[in-house]
Amino acid sequence: MHYPFWYVPFLTSPMLIAIIAILHVLVSHYAVGGGFFLAVETQHAYRTRNEAYLQYLRQHAWFFVLITVVYGAITGVGIWWTIGLASPLATETLIHTFVFGWAMEYVVFVLEIASAYIFLYYWGRLDQRTHVAIGWIYAISAWISLVIITCITAFMLNPGAWVRNHAFWSGMLNPQAVPQILARTGGSFLLASLYVYLHASFKVPISDLRSYIGARSARPALLGAVLVTLGGIGWLVMLPDSSRAALMTASVLNVLTVLIFAMTVAVFAMLYLGPYRNPGWVSPGFAILVLGAGMAATTTGEYLREAVRKPYIIYNVVFSNQILPAEVPHLRTVGYLNGGVWTRAYLAIRPEIPRGPVGSALATSMPAPANDREARGAAVFQYHCASCHATTIGYSPVGQLLRGWTPRMIRDVASQPEKVHFFMPPFAGTPEDSEDLALYLMRMRLPHPKGMYYGGPDLRSARLLR
């Protein structure tokens, strides 16, 4: 409401963050773990004078740069791009808190790019010691980058003492920082090995060299799986009460928790039975399977990490609908629409139908309000609810969630959402605002599904529900 809300039909704008973030982490972890792989293994290959392995590592360095420096770097910027569009107030808060954290991260990012290119393009041209040193500069820079970014994302889940003192280091060294750094470091080692298997299985013919690569990468992968598990346990222990409750309550999160556990066990078993015990198993099929499982576990982990924060974007600091908790009492006095910059402007201008074919097409995804009160309710819905809910089709659509609800039930959820579901933010408006919202929700509500049998003499009674 302080900033214009970006309405993304069906998906909701914050889901774009989740999509880009997941696309990024699948490569960014490799960017860290792969750096260690290249530094350690190049050093080892030089020491053992293993020319065939060195040749493979050079090929892998090219693949690594192509994936991480282009895709990894741009999607990293992409996350930033998207959070500014979808969650501007939270981004504003993060940037004003951690600007020099990001600036430090930027410094190591420059070192990453420079060292990655020098490591690759000066292969065989630099003396071995300098070459390995540059590999290590990359690996350490990438890991520092991981640490800084993880501290900031961990802050969003549990800001710890920062809420009281607003001190930079309280924010960075929050209760979630160490567990998440452990988990992400482990994830980096694990995913890097899985990428190595994928690359080696396609690029290296079946040979002793491929088995050698499989065996060399198995130990860091297994270590990574252990670190992920330890970090995951720490993450669970350090969760705020509401997040732990969300994990227990939402059935989709129950399923995902089991899935992440199952996937981690599966990856661990495949690594142990495969490259660790039988390095010859590293075939394209095996590599795709194990990398797919690793990616599924990572994706699930990221989704869980985002989902359990609700109703906050930054726990106790910014609600998921771009309201500061401290603003709620004021908004309940002056009214929700009156209390925000762009919502107040809406009351003054009342634009209803966007111009142009694209605008009109996008607008059809939102049920048209029938009267003035519903129109106000639609604006409340956009700014108060649409960060997490689509309208009638899409991500967590309100129309579907309210199927068959009575007006009283709808009025209850509109006026006190946090009482109905603790993972929803409180309603930040007057009773009149909530009534407007309820009226619009009733417009979106879909009927109770037809043909459902709830007991009675025979199935014919189901017709009563039509």
Next chain:
Amino acid sequence: MNPADLLAPPSPLGFPAPYWFMAFFKVLGFSLHAVPMNLWYAGILLAMLLWWSGEHGRTWSTRLMNRMPVIIAFGVNFGIVPLLFVQTAYYRVFYPATILMAWFWLSVIGLLTLAYYGVYLYVIALRAGNVSRFHRAVGWISALFFIGIGFVFANGLSLMNNVAGWPEIWRNTSISGAALGTALNIGDRTLWPRWLMMFGLALTTVAAYTAFETAYSGHREGEGYVRWAGSFALKLCAVGVVWYGITALWYMLGTWPHQTLEAMFAMPRVPLTVLTGAGPVLVLLLLWLQRRGATRRVALATGFAQFGVVGLNAISRQLVQNLELAPYLNLMDEPVHTQWSSLIPFLVFFLVGVGVLVWMVMQAVAVNRREATAPSPGPTTG
């Protein structure tokens, strides 16, 4: 309605550092970003065009494109600095402007990824010596995507300053008060000269780069190429200067409000305005000195001069932005809570980082020097 009413309240956290500190890094970061950005903005298009222009043109095209992946990597990287500080200092105008055009703004990520991989695809073919029609098409598409990205940026950054235009744009592209993200700032008359002016500046940067690059590593292509490159750089810069001059005049005289014009042509800003406008002529003169072949010392001076031109442009842009936003945004009013506990570690990181970077570059330069003194294998074609 009063457009000023659309500005969010200041952050309760305040600025984490004094405004001047953030503005310094924003301008420095933009200047560092603008040099490689100019090279891909105009350079890829020229590289595609010159592929057909004879032996030396093709050599130039090959040499530039061979370096393009690294140029893009550093250009994108340096772009993060101004993005960070613009969001810290100008967040109240940056977020609304980009949200109003959200889909276009977001498209930058997709376009950049495709354009960047397109460049890689082209360069891989170039190094393998099998640039086919498909690869040339990919190169052209990358060039056009980069120009398109420039257009989106010109829209976003001009919309940041065009607070007066927000109500109308929002009215036409919103539903129930929420932005659809489908707007562009094409109604703003500053947009077109700003976008085109950057292209003129980019032509001069490519020209300066050509002189610099030829002086330092172009000799292995033979004397004929060195002479051609000197002459080409001069002609390219001349076109760039004329282009830049026309669009800059259009921008200043055709779009600046009276107050901005008066402020930029009064003391103490007038020397900066004149230097910003006339700077590229100095680069042109330096290139004229090298028209028959670059010398390292003059080429180095040309490089510094062009960086100065880009830097002056960034400073002037910053001043104009502040003047345009002055009716709406007083940056001096924002509370400042300087975060010494993180600012000092950042400065330490910065110094250590620069040290490590310099060491790495020195290692690479030493290798290059060693290889340059070794017997030449003959002209390279990439």
